Amino acid sequence: MALLELRGVCKSFRKGDETITPLDNIDLDIQSGEFVSLMGPSGTGKSTLLNLVSGIDSP
Numbered sequence: 001m002a003l004l005e006l007r008g009v010c011k012s013f014r015k016g017d018e019t020i021t022p023l024d025n026i027d028l029d030i031q032s033g034e035f036v037s038l039m040g041p042s043g044t045g046k047s048t049l050l051n052l053v054s055g056i057d058s059p
């Protein structure tokens with residue numbers, strides 16, 4: 001069993017009339033002792049994902 005397990009995680013934000021969905025059906029497994037880097041261009045949802053994983057925000 002993974003230390004961290006995400007299945008079908010989504011997160012959207014409303015910006016005026018526009019809806020931004022940085023996380024769209026994300027699956028992720030991180031095993032105990034595994035070293036993982038989260039990489040991607042600015043604004044693609046890295047901090048959003050970490051905020052969900054840490055419980056700061058909700059999916």
Ligand SMILES: Nc1ncnc2c1ncn2[C@@H]1O[C@H](COP(=O)(O)OP(=O)(O)OP(=O)(O)O)[C@@H](O)[C@H]1O
Nearest residue numbers: 013014020022040041042043044045046047048049
């Ligand atoms: N609280 C919020 N309200 C509205 N939109 C948000 C909010 N947090 C993030 N966003 C939007 O969600 C998208 C992803 O943002 P996020 O901060 O997760 O990107 P990031 O990959 O961490 O970027 P960076 O590399 O610049 O740190 C962006 O379009 C951002 O504007």
Ligand SMILES: [Mg+2]
Nearest residue numbers: 043046047048
């Ligand atoms: Mg960030």
